[in-house]
Amino acid sequence: MTQTISELWDPVLDADRQQADPEVDELLQGAVxxxxxxxxxxxxxxxxxxxxxxxxxxxxxRALVAKSHHHSMQTDILALETAGxxxxxxxVYGGVALNRTVGGxxxxxxxxxxxxxxxxxxxxxxxxxxxxxxxxxxxSSGFPVAGIPLRENEPISVLDESGALKTAARDVLDVIAAExxxxxxxxxxxxxxxxxxxxxxxxxxxxxxVSHPEFVLGAGPDRIGRWARQGVFVEHCLxxxxxxxxxxxxxxxxxxxxxxxxxxxxxxxxDLGQKGNPLPVTAYRxxxxxxxxxxxxxxxxxxxxxxxxxGLLAG
Numbered sequence: 001m002t003q004t005i006s007e008l009w010d011p012v013l014d015a016d017r018q019q020a021d022p023e024v025d026e027l028l029q030g031a032v033x034x035x036x037x038x039x040x041x042x043x044x045x046x047x048x049x050x051x052x053x054x055x056x057x058x059x060x061x062r063a064l065v066a067k068s069h070h071h072s073m074q075t076d077i078l079a080l081e082t083a084g085x086x087x088x089x090x091x092v093y094g095g096v097a098l099n100r101t102v103g104g105x106x107x108x109x110x111x112x113x114x115x116x117x118x119x120x121x122x123x124x125x126x127x128x129x130x131x132x133x134x135x136x137x138x139x140s141s142g143f144p145v146a147g148i149p150l151r152e153n154e155p156i157s158v159l160d161e162s163g164a165l166k167t168a169a170r171d172v173l174d175v176i177a178a179e180x181x182x183x184x185x186x187x188x189x190x191x192x193x194x195x196x197x198x199x200x201x202x203x204x205x206x207x208x209x210v211s212h213p214e215f216v217l218g219a220g221p222d223r224i225g226r227w228a229r230q231g232v233f234v235e236h237c238l239x240x241x242x243x244x245x246x247x248x249x250x251x252x253x254x255x256x257x258x259x260x261x262x263x264x265x266x267x268x269x270x271d272l273g274q275k276g277n278p279l280p281v282t283a284y285r286x287x288x289x290x291x292x293x294x295x296x297x298x299x300x301x302x303x304x305x306x307x308x309x310x311g312l313l314a315g
Contacts, residue, residue, distance in 0.1 A: 008051055013244065013278040016286065024288045027301050029060035032309035033280055034120070034182075035211065035237060036064050037273035040076065043144035044275040049073065050080055052273060053090040055281050062306070063091040063313055064280075065119065069126045072096040072109065074118040093313060095120030097186065098172065099127040104156045105168035107175050114179040119313055121176050123169075123186035123196065129155040130189035134216045144274055158192050165199045177204035182312050184209045184235075190219040197230055207312045209267065211235040213257060225260035233308060234261045237271035238283035242290065244276060250287060251294040263300035267309050 009017050038052045039045035047055070049066050056064055066073040074094035077085070085092060096113035098105055098121065110121050125131060132155050135143060158169040165173075176183050183205050185193045193210065200208055210232055213219035219227075224234055234257060241250035251258075258266060268287055270280035284305065291301050 014282045031061045031306040033064040034309045035269035042146040046275045053088045070101045072113040093119040097122040107171040110175045120182045122184040124156040125187045127156040128187035131187040173203035182207040187216045208232045212237045221256035221260040228261040228265040235267045239271040242286035
């Protein structure tokens, strides 16, 4: 059952939602969150898809994307369209992450998700070699653990033994291009993304996003600048900036990436929905306030919280 807004807010995690900040809320009108993590999921979640959309509507978001590391959420979204979602003034999109549970680099899964209305294809995330290597040595990273038994994950590279893109990866890129969908590079290592981006551009993909470059990927500001000059958007995840334990000076933490990409190629998404973390809207309000206090102009904030992502979602 979907919770009411008052029930959804946590008195500790979302305590600052009670504080009025009209300047921030005005800037969030028309915002777009390309990266939410509602349930259902094997990972513990604190909100459903309908919860996420209902809360986003309280400050005037226009759209959000529901992501699962394990399955396409597009069918969940379609099922909810006659069960309450149709009454919420926030458009909800899905997609598919190319991990082991959907068959990896599986163009059949991509076609199904996109042709049923999905808009985003994430290349391997939890099955990425970089993700598995990072979490083998960082057990306290805070990344969730499945609440049901699942077989051992195996890494998926997009490169063959010669260092070229695998045929399956190219097949997936062709589908993304044909459907004018968004390619997110997932949690792939930066060296693989260096090959994936030119391959995507060659295939005709025009909407490319790289998420949280400072987490797992190992992509520094210089690399981000090179990618941005190729038209790639850089997605900074609020879970890592103003989440459960807000970092001091969140704007300073990403300053070099921001300077390398510029506001025209930068997106803020929440990457939130996990149990024990604040709600996405809570994090957006914190980040917009931090951006304003750091002197970022409102027009750039509007672009990075809605305009850029909205352009990517547009058909």
